[in-house]
Amino acid sequence: MTERATKKIVVKDLRKSFDGVPVLNGINLEVKTGEILTLIGPSGSGKTLTLKCILGLVKPDSGSILLDGEDVKDMPERDRMEFFRNFGILFQRSGLFDGLRVWENIGFRLSQQPGMRKRQVKAMAIEKLRSVGLSADVADLYPAELSGGMQKRVGFARAIAGDPPILFLDEPTAGLDPIMSNVINDQIFNNVRELGSTVMAITSNLLTARIISDRIAMLHEGRVVWTGDVQEAVRSENPYVSQFWNKRKDGPIQMSVSTISA
Numbered sequence: 001m002t003e004r005a006t007k008k009i010v011v012k013d014l015r016k017s018f019d020g021v022p023v024l025n026g027i028n029l030e031v032k033t034g035e036i037l038t039l040i041g042p043s044g045s046g047k048t049l050t051l052k053c054i055l056g057l058v059k060p061d062s063g064s065i066l067l068d069g070e071d072v073k074d075m076p077e078r079d080r081m082e083f084f085r086n087f088g089i090l091f092q093r094s095g096l097f098d099g100l101r102v103w104e105n106i107g108f109r110l111s112q113q114p115g116m117r118k119r120q121v122k123a124m125a126i127e128k129l130r131s132v133g134l135s136a137d138v139a140d141l142y143p144a145e146l147s148g149g150m151q152k153r154v155g156f157a158r159a160i161a162g163d164p165p166i167l168f169l170d171e172p173t174a175g176l177d178p179i180m181s182n183v184i185n186d187q188i189f190n191n192v193r194e195l196g197s198t199v200m201a202i203t204s205n206l207l208t209a210r211i212i213s214d215r216i217a218m219l220h221e222g223r224v225v226w227t228g229d230v231q232e233a234v235r236s237e238n239p240y241v242s243q244f245w246n247k248r249k250d251g252p253i254q255m256s257v258s259t260i261s262a
């Protein structure tokens, strides 16, 4: 098979500095088709920045980023926006449009396709709401009328609308209680498996990482210090993974107070 068919996301030697201070020091990542890769790592290790570079929100200094075989690093802005329409993105704060009803939020991308009727968009939105465990009544509400957990679920429903081949999930369970986190973990896992999407996720929630991931990539100081299957991560003796996974204060990962409080 070609690289395009087997690897949906390929990041090679990604580097980024701010004011001469290196933050990404040569990130290498690969996500195979249909695989869920989760980035974990201490605060400030470069997880969000890596995702921002992949999404084109921050321009890296060097390296290459291939999505579905296309080099997106130097893609012109208009092409990039068009290209990313094919992918699902769940932002950390759900990113719902306050002025749009739930169904309009979920159907936003679909409604921009020529010839798409309102009725079709709403039907698709309701189907996606059901797949994240919410009833059709929610469709006509506005985001402000929803709890944080419901907003996350609607954000996820929007990300999977259009059955995207690639999905990016930034902290899908941040700020949720443990029960709601678990509901979302299951819904991510089930929906993604059903759709066969390739996923790159970021999470600080180790239970989320454990439930949704096939593979884990651990970042530290802007480098990938370990990658492996999720089962290997759980019992890994790699000092970084073991310290992080077992939430130990002592080890090679040193957290300064300014980092902890950031």
Ligand SMILES: Nc1ncnc2c1ncn2[C@@H]1O[C@H](COP(=O)(O)OP(=O)(O)OP(=O)(O)O)[C@@H](O)[C@H]1O
Pocket: 018, 023, 041, 042, 043, 044, 045, 046, 047, 048, 049, 050, 204
């Ligand atoms: N636009 C920017 N300008 C300057 N520094 C930045 C910028 N964006 C990120 N950084 C720095 O890059 C480092 C990595 O940030 P990043 O947000 O990727 O961390 P993270 O691993 O996602 O952490 P967290 O889990 O706390 O979100 C941090 O030290 C941050 O201050």
